[in-house]
Amino acid sequence: MATFLINLITSAVAMGTVFLYGCVGETLIEKGGNLNLGIPGVMCLGALGGGVGVTLYYMIFENEIWFFLILFSLVFTMIFAMLGGLIYAFLTVTLKANQNVTGLVLTTFGVGVMKFFGKNFNLITFSQSSAIFKKFFVGYEALGDFGKVFLSHGFYVYLAIVLAVLVSIFLNKTKTGLFLRSVGESPQTADSQGINVDKYKYSAILVGCAIAGLGGTYYVFDRFGGQGFSDAAIDAFGWLAVALVIFSTWRPGIGILGSILFGGLYVLPYCIEISKSQIKLFAMLPYIITVLVLILTSMLDAKNSQPPNSLGINYFREER
């Protein structure tokens, strides 16, 4: 039993990291008042960027050097994801297009681009690099169960947790974070106080997308063993990430715990012996829990657990 639990939690943490990246990125964007339903697409674009980075790495280096391989994957993932974010930001912030429609279009676009260009990569180098992605701490085996649960993961897992903590501190403790939240709550107020609403929205969207994109690369190269893009269900994880934002009531700190819960629910059916149809039932659980959280926060009218007040609404200064 104990072994089963240890294995479950370890897998849950590893799987949850995919959701956590999307969740942290989307939280940052939503705190600036933009509802980005393009997160699944952005994660796909990020994964594609990761593939480009890894491929480029093997064109320059012959052996696997941990630092440079990770660095290449990080940089290119972020560039690709930010390009997706730039499209979204330009359409919604500059041109004031409808956020929901733009987001959904971005998702379709991102998934399509990844599947289309993803066919052309050299998958042998991918699976070689996967071993590097999974390696970070050495000698954790000596620490027994503790080592397994907490120290056996790849670098991206720890990066996700660090980013979640950093974003949480940024939003709640820094002045810039406060200004960003004011943009998401009431852009009229922010504007009247001399805060450049568009600048804040653009920054939040770009940085948020960069973070979310990392989830895609992490999934393909760590969880999926570098098996390429054609079978990777990244968009499905993207929607779970959006659900996790609601579940976490826009708090990245709770997002960390939520991601482990969501990850656990996702891997649980694979750890126990059940039929295929029952797996589908388990797959619904994260969404059902999110709905319950929504119902609870609405019923309790918890003022501090509500979405940003201007979420999804574009801002025009001279509107009357």
Place this chain on the structure above:
Amino acid sequence: MEKEIAIKLVNISKRFKNIYANKNVNLTLYKGEVLSVLGENGSGKTTLMNMLAGIYQPEEGEIYVNGELASIHSPKDSFKYGIGMVHQHFKLVDVFTAYENIILGLDRKTSKNTINEIKAIAQRYGFEVDLKKKIHDMSVSEKQTVEIIKVLYKNANVLILDEPTAVLTPQETNKLFNVIKKMREDNKSIIIITHKLNEVMEISDRVTILRKGEYITTLNTNETNEKELTEYMVGKKIDLNLERLRIQATQPILEIRDLNVLKDDGTVAIEHLDFYLRGGQILGVAGIAGCGQKEMCEAIVGLRKFKGSITHFGKSIVGFSPEKIKEIGISMSFIPEDRLGLGLAPNLSITDNMLLKTYNDNKGIFVDRTRGRKEAEDLIKRYNVVAPSTEVPVKNLSGGNIQKILVGREIGTNPNVIITAYPVRGLDINSSYMIYDILNEEKAKNTAILFIGEDLDVLMTFCDKIMVLCHGKNMGIIHTKNTNKEEIGLMMTGALDLTQVKKEEKYGIAEDSRLSEDEWKKLREEDQKNEDREQS
């Protein structure tokens, strides 16, 4: 001693689409004075001030700050020139604390000292504020305090207060005025936008009057009086070529006693209002915008909760659903400020909008579009609506035509009571007359009409009686032939309350009511019982 000029506006004009909100406005503000900007709704007071605050940009004209030409393109520029504005609808983030709201947009670093600095400002002007309290837990007056401190903390030397007393109790108003006086002693300049004459007289040194977007004059407060200010504010009476049908009015159709309605934010919209509508008579309602007109209309047609008694042909309609009220013949057409949004779906065609009103009569699950189209065609023909076809989205039509469709559709249901608010809002003369003609036709059919209007000239010529509302209170109901514009102006601003002056007159209680006083009493008791039950 010559006073120093803080701000000078020269020939400022601002257009929204093709309508001038401000046209060639001049204004001078001296250091250490309180200037009132007075005007009716839509006279462009707030727009003018928003240009100083950097929210809007003027199309023409110059702004001088301390004698130098200033270019204000954003609120940030405005702070740079030491201008701060407290908006009528507070610009505060509800889920933030007072402190967080105050430091919003601040460039300099915050430290422990910041709190002390804010506290020092609060103390100096006699504010009491809990900086750790969240805005959503605050009363209106507390929120205003935060707004003012916010502006002061940003080192504003010119403070603009937009209708600061509209939401305050008399005690809170007094407190605010003491603060304003202290700021004046500190050589700060204060602009206060208002339409309450008594406050103008009490607090300000000078008063600038705007009417319909244009600059009228500036007066020293101690050289003028409320009557003169009202005259400037409402203007001379204009003779309109409008006919007032004279027909014998019937017994009251709709009678309302002791109506109490709350606004969305829980503040009082209407209190203890009595009035009645006779068939073949138009009762006009005059009042500054936001004095409870909208809430009153919504209460009558069942869209808003209220306390009080409403009878229709002597039968209570309290607790009826909006559908039921429509069925018994009470129709409402309310034209909101943006014209779209209440009553018509902008993206749907004229036919579809006609169907919205009558879908209930439709048998079966499919929509009877032929009938809807026929109704739309009839309406277009009858009211000369300019529309390419019945299938164009309503939003593509001009304002006048949209309103004709809305009013026409409501009247098409053959109501016996018509409640119409601002039906000519934003219309040109010809379209307006078309609407007046429609209403006069209905009046001739012995329909009871409640007409909520903006233009006093129109109300004076067109209506049989006028009821004046001031902050949800009835200031009196008068026959238009027995009154004049100045009297109504004074009532609108609360300077004259006929219900207090002539206490013997029972305003809004019909002598030939369909119910005896005993029956009213019984009805009132029943309604009260229901209200109590609902509350518990």
